[in-house]
Amino acid sequence: MTKIFSSGIDRLLKGAGFFYTWIRAGIIIGIIMLSVLCKPVMLSAASIDSSEPIKVVIDPGHGGENLGADHNGYLEKEMTMIVAESMRDELEKYEGIEVYMTRTSDVDMSLEERIDYAEEIGADFFFCLHFNMSADHDMYGAECWVSAFGECYARGMDFAKIEMRQLTDLGLYDRGIKTRLGSKGKNYYGVLRMGDLAGIPAVIIEHCHLDNYNDEPFYDAYDWPVRYGKLDATAVAMYYRLKSDELGVDYSDVEYDPTPVPVHVVRPDDSPPDNMSVVYGEPYQTEGGNWVDVELTASDPDSRMLYYSYSIDGGATWSERYRWQDDQGQLIGDSILTDTIHTAVPVSTDRDMYIIFKVYNLYNLDTVSDVYYLPKVVPDGDIYSEGSSDTQMSVGAGDVEYAEIDRGEADSEPAADAPLKNMSGPMLFGLIAILSLAILLVLVILIYVIVDNRHRDNRRS
Numbered sequence: 034m035t036k037i038f039s040s041g042i043d044r045l046l047k048g049a050g051f052f053y054t055w056i057r058a059g060i061i062i063g064i065i066m067l068s069v070l071c072k073p074v075m076l077s078a079a080s081i082d083s084s085e086p087i088k089v090v091i092d093p094g095h096g097g098e099n100l101g102a103d104h105n106g107y108l109e110k111e112m113t114m115i116v117a118e119s120m121r122d123e124l125e126k127y128e129g130i131e132v133y134m135t136r137t138s139d140v141d142m143s144l145e146e147r148i149d150y151a152e153e154i155g156a157d158f159f160f161c162l163h164f165n166m167s168a169d170h171d172m173y174g175a176e177c178w179v180s181a182f183g184e185c186y187a188r189g190m191d192f193a194k195i196e197m198r199q200l201t202d203l204g205l206y207d208r209g210i211k212t213r214l215g216s217k218g219k220n221y222y223g224v225l226r227m228g229d230l231a232g233i234p235a236v237i238i239e240h241c242h243l244d245n246y247n248d249e250p251f252y253d254a255y256d257w258p259v260r261y262g263k264l265d266a267t268a269v270a271m272y273y274r275l276k277s278d279e280l281g282v283d284y285s286d287v288e289y290d291p292t293p294v295p296v297h298v299v300r301p302d303d304s305p306p307d308n309m310s311v312v313y314g315e316p317y318q319t320e321g322g323n324w325v326d327v328e329l330t331a332s333d334p335d336s337r338m339l340y341y342s343y344s345i346d347g348g349a350t351w352s353e354r355y356r357w358q359d360d361q362g363q364l365i366g367d368s369i370l371t372d373t374i375h376t377a378v379p380v381s382t383d384r385d386m387y388i389i390f391k392v393y394n395l396y397n398l399d400t401v402s403d404v405y406y407l408p409k410v411v412p413d414g415d416i417y418s419e420g421s422s423d424t425q426m427s428v429g430a431g432d433v434e435y436a437e438i439d440r441g442e443a444d445s446e447p448a449a450d451a452p453l454k455n456m457s458g459p460m461l462f463g464l465i466a467i468l469s470l471a472i473l474l475v476l477v478i479l480i481y482v483i484v485d486n487r488h489r490d491n492r493r494s
């Protein structure tokens with residue numbers, strides 16, 4: 034029986050012998066073709082089942098008693114509402130998407146209520162709209178915050194990259210896409226933390242800073258919030274590869290490399306920039322004044338440089354924060370990744386300078402350079418004072434020391450009277466008061482003695 038069966042298969046194989054290789058090759062080619070066709074769907078979580086509409090939630094930050102940033106008449110809670118309404122109106126012009134808003138009026142709403150609402154409607158994505166402000170009003174630019182974990186990180190990054198491209202194309206400075214952890218090692222921001230629990234990717238969009246002149250051109254016009262809303266909607270449409278007949282746009286072939294889902298938590302950078310160095314050139318004169326060229330280098334294995342600032346008085350006062358951007362003609366996109374930039378500092382004609390540079394990374398951590406002593410420029414031209422005892426020097430981290438020098442006698446004329454030189458104002462005042470009193474007392478005694486003598490003389494005569 035087995036003999037008959039095996040010889041049957043043998044005969045079959047022999048019969049199919051010629052076609053066997055072709056059948057096998059056909060199957061392999063078929064598999065390859067199928068995988069190529071399915072690739073875009075397999076690659077990105079943004080591609081969804083076309084029968085189900087995408088559900089997104091727009092969250093206008095703050096509201097009610099919670100004003101958010103409040104500066105010079107610009108109120109964050111009001112601006113985020115205008116952005117949200119504009120974003121919703123624009124997104125509703127696309128096919129295959131349903132748009133929801135956490136609030137449509139000026140009401141208080143907890144972060145929990147916002148995410149609960151998103152969970153209730155079965156949202157695919159949560160867009161949290163904000164404007165920024167800093168304690169010292171010295172920061173500027175746009176940034177996005179995403180979850181530090183898993184799928185929410187990956188999808189958040191995918192969207193935020195598109196969003197940031199839109200914002201920086203306007204000319205806003207790129208403050209990056211970042212994660213932030215709280216003390217318990219979970220996402221610092223509530224909507225991201227709770228979004229993770231609900232399995233809803235969320236992104237916090239900080240469009241710009243409302244308290245810095247660098248960003249003023251990007252908020253100081255009544256139609257800016259409306260423009261931001263359209264821009265945000267376009268980013269969502271690109272992310273989900275939507276099309277709109279009404280708008281006449283089709284983003285169905287937008288390509289981006291999906292961010293791999295991280296296995297571990299994506300930690301923020303918690304160390305200041307390393308490897309900082311400053312190289313100074315020789316001072317020179319132009320029509321615009323006196324300058325010294327500076328080559329500034331700093332790097333950080335964990336995050337790129339964002340700003341730099343400098344002090345000319347040993348750290349007592351600081352310049353504004355400048356972009357980490359080379360003035361030698363490089364594009365922002367390139368220079369932002371370089372470790373070395375070139376700049377120039379105006380050299381003073383009326384005071385010696387104690388120059389310190391400070392560099393800030395993406396997470397606002399800074400490193401301060403050594404102090405560089407540069408004597409003031411002699412007013413009559415291109416000869417520079419040599420600096421009598423302490424000529425050009427660079428000492429280690431003398432921050433505080435030089436700050437004191439600056440507040441003290443660094444540029445005041447030496448006083449003629451040596452004992453008075455080291456006296457503070459109140460001490461001097463006290464001394465003068467005591468002296469005056471003593472003189473007054475002597476005068477009173479003198480007058481008394483004279484008057485008394487006259488009396489005696491009168492009595493005698």
Ligand SMILES: [Zn+2]
Pocket residue numbers: 094095101102109162163164165
């Ligand atoms: Zn806010």
